[in-house]
Amino acid sequence: MLARTLAGPAPPLEPSPMPERSPEIAFDQPCPIRDVLDRIGDQWSLLVLAALDGGTLRFNELMRAIGDISKQMLSQTLRRLEQDGFVRRTVFAEVPPRVEYELTDLGRSFLGPLRQLVHWADENHRDIVRARRSFGARAG
Amino acid sequence: MLARTLAGPAPPLEPSPMPERSPEIAFDQPCPIRDVLDRIGDQWSLLVLAALDGGTLRFNELMRAIGDISKQMLSQTLRRLEQDGFVRRTVFAEVPPRVEYELTDLGRSFLGPLRQLVHWADENHRDIVRARRSFGARAG
DNA sequence: CGGCATCCCCAGGGATACTG
DNA sequence: CAGTATCCCTGGGGATGCCG
Numbered sequence: 001m002l003a004r005t006l007a008g009p010a011p012p013l014e015p016s017p018m019p020e021r022s023p024e025i026a027f028d029q030p031c032p033i034r035d036v037l038d039r040i041g042d043q044w045s046l047l048v049l050a051a052l053d054g055g056t057l058r059f060n061e062l063m064r065a066i067g068d069i070s071k072q073m074l075s076q077t078l079r080r081l082e083q084d085g086f087v088r089r090t091v092f093a094e095v096p097p098r099v100e101y102e103l104t105d106l107g108r109s110f111l112g113p114l115r116q117l118v119h120w121a122d123e124n125h126r127d128i129v130r131a132r133r134s135f136g137a138r139a140g
Numbered sequence: 141m142l143a144r145t146l147a148g149p150a151p152p153l154e155p156s157p158m159p160e161r162s163p164e165i166a167f168d169q170p171c172p173i174r175d176v177l178d179r180i181g182d183q184w185s186l187l188v189l190a191a192l193d194g195g196t197l198r199f200n201e202l203m204r205a206i207g208d209i210s211k212q213m214l215s216q217t218l219r220r221l222e223q224d225g226f227v228r229r230t231v232f233a234e235v236p237p238r239v240e241y242e243l244t245d246l247g248r249s250f251l252g253p254l255r256q257l258v259h260w261a262d263e264n265h266r267d268i269v270r271a272r273r274s275f276g277a278r279a280g
Numbered sequence: 281c282g283g284c285a286t287c288c289c290c291a292g293g294g295a296t297a298c299t300g
Numbered sequence: 301c302a303g304t305a306t307c308c309c310t311g312g313g314g315a316t317g318c319c320g
Contacts, residue, residue, distance in 0.1 A: 032265035041181040085271025116253040125172035131225025
């Protein structure tokens with residue numbers, strides 16, 4: 001299946017007609033990209049990462065910052081991000097309890113490519129909306 | 141909600157509490173990024189785009205290329221990508237019917253940022269897997 | 281061949297209540 | 301405050317069949 005293609009070695013910025021396959025790569029997940037995208041591709045992970053880009057936040061601060069996320073989802077999302085090494089969780093032995101979340105180096109390094117994507121989205125959103133409209137005009 | 145932050149030109153490094161919603165912000169989608177991500181963030185869009193990076197393909201060729209996608213999902217994914225202007229669909233009046241899919245300029249331009257992300261995923265996948273394992277060691 | 285329509289199932293996720 | 305446990309329901313998406 002094509003999943004392998006996405007996992008190719010280096011992303012040539014030049015248009016390369018032949019995507020090379022690396023036959024020997026097969027760890028836990030068949031495709032690193034699918035693996036990564038399955039995580040950050042969910043409804044909330046990117047929002048959480050973006051929120052933490054501003055600095056350390058506590059659980060409820062994150063809830064308020066994102067606004068429309070449930071406790072359960074925030075909790076689950078944070079655990080996964082922590083698990084994958086994007087986020088560091090620090091518990092303070094206080095009363096009432098305090099837990100702080102912050103980006104790790106890995107998490108911060110991810111924001112680079114992410115910003116590229118965000119930038120592209122910003123730049124091209126108008127075109128997309130326009131395409132969508134004109135498509136709506138042609139079809140129903 | 142935080143969605144706006146992702147759409148901003150430059151993410152504010154100051155922790156800016158935005159507890160209130162902006163009721164007036166409502167184009168088609170509240171946030172370009174959410175809008176774009178909701179599309180390409182699904183299970184299949186990126187795979188389709190990657191497949192078409194190699195060149196024009198027909199419907200069944202795409203099915204075979206991706207391998208584990210159903211007709212319905214491929215059809216739906218292609219329609220959305222076409223709708224958003226990433227993909228061009230060409231129907232040939234032949235018997236049997238022939239339909240070809242190819243990337244538009246917009247679609248191709250998107251592969252730039254995408255490759256950055258792919259590159260990052262490739263580079264850091266090992267670290268992620270490692271983090272995941274060590275987390276599994278600490279917790280259950 | 282290239283799809284849309286239909287059926288059907290189950291897991292993702294919201295709401296709520298409870299705990300440390 | 302910072303979660304976990306439980307319930308419940310919706311809709312995403314697979315399988316299949318039909319049509320141009």
